[in-house]
Amino acid sequence: MTTDLESEVKTQETQPRVDLAGDVCEIRDERIEGIIQANITRSERRAQLLDRTATATVWTLALIGLGILAFIIFVILYRGIAAALAPGFVFGKPQAMKEGGGIWPMVVSSFYLALLTIAIVVPLGVGAAVYMTEFAKEGRITRLVRFGADSLSTVPSVVFGIFGMVLFVIYFGLGYSLLAGALTLALLNMPTVMRTTEEATLAVPRSYREAAMGLGANRWETAKKIVLPSAMPGITTGIVLTMGRIVGESAAVIYTVGIFVRKAPTSPLQPAAPMAAHIWHTYTEGALVSDWMRVANGEAAFLLLVVLALNLAARMIARTYRKRLGMVN
């Protein structure tokens, strides 16, 4: 034994040092420590460099995106804001033959169409989404419905326009009308309303549902009294954003609603001319009046303001709701 120990002590001078303290045995080797230290420093430096480069890249990309958006808004407002805010423009009568026309019928058309579409698409979309999340068993049918909705949302709006023209305008004999347009836009926006509602209801904690059912509520009562109210901020945001998309939609509207009217529509069965479609019409065929440029730019600026206002409203509505539900303080 002693000889063994002695030989070990001798060899230790060239070998790693072994510290014995109680049960803990610690091996130290300065050479290995050095290499590890150097590696740590190097990888730290590399990580730092990578971190900085990545941060800079992401920031630059974000700024470019934001810059493009700001540029578009700036150009549209620069060219049109003066006309849009001029007296007698937004509330003025349109002119087909002479200068100085306003856009009031188009403004009415846009909002009329948006509200009509919402009235059709919200019951359908919200209903379908609530059915999917609260009632249906996950299976082939729910997968099929989701697949269908996802496929629909990738179809270009002009295709919906032509489909709407064939089905609603011609086959059902609705003619160019707000109703035909609203039905078409309802189809176009149904997937988004469904998806946003589904996301909002899925975000409602399972524990709320359990609590309600534990008190004896059935699925319908739970959906109506707990899930829908809790999901309301998300659903409302989705609806208002959809309104923005409807107001901004042109292709599907051109084929189903109309592009120019003299008077504001009063019935859903009348043709109308929502702003986006009218802008397109004025830019492509509006040369009959010499100030067509002014009308189109002014209308574009006003439309942009409307869409921005709707987006802002969506945020504010969601915030107020959350506050009322006590989700934020």
Added chain:
Amino acid sequence: MPENGYKFELRDVDLYYGDFKVLEDVNLDIRKCCITAIIGPSGCGKSSALRCLNRMNDLIDGSRVEGRVTLEGEEIYGRNFSVVGLRKRVGMVFQKPNPFPKTIYDNVAFGPRLYGIRDREVLDGIVEESLKSAALFEEVKDKLRTSALALSGGQQQRLCIARVLAVQPEVILLDEPCSALDPIATQRIEDLLSELKSRYTIVIVTHNMQQAARLSDYTAFFMIEAQGDPGRIVEYGDTNTIFTKPADERTEHYITGRFG
């Protein structure tokens, strides 16, 4: 069925989630106006057993119960038994406090409204009574119309108890009600439960053996033999016996902290 002092009687109960057998041969008589504790290591089916009593397992796709579970002699998995009626009689408090994102008042009034009570004065009375029974009224009486989510965790859990009491149940099931609470809040819940047991039958699942020993009159010890096996009752009896001279050495090992 003759009056025998039992609220629930479980006979040879097996529970399946799909093909997976969660519980096997569960036999349990739960006495009226007592606190029965269910203890055991994680994953032994304690919560699942609790959820058999108000059919909360129904919410899980593919769950199936074999055997007999009776409430006052009536088979709760029987064809003509109303689940809604069952859940009114057997209330449940969950692991994490889960008040609705509504006002304190609307939380407590949710159940009564569900059963068609619309009268303002009646509702006011129920809300006040329930909050008092849950030892919460004094703390919240001036803010009944504010959001329940602004309360502390312990207050939220007592609110959940008040919400259950508001539908005047016979049984209260509690699934680890204190696991998300600090010791002081836990103490208050325990005091409350001891007070409530004169009027209600209470079944509590707990991880905390001291809690079971302090609080309960009867204790059931659940265990699984190995991963993937169904949970079974190892021992069931009055709490004193279980904790001082358990009949089964596995119970002894568990309560002395040798595993679990």
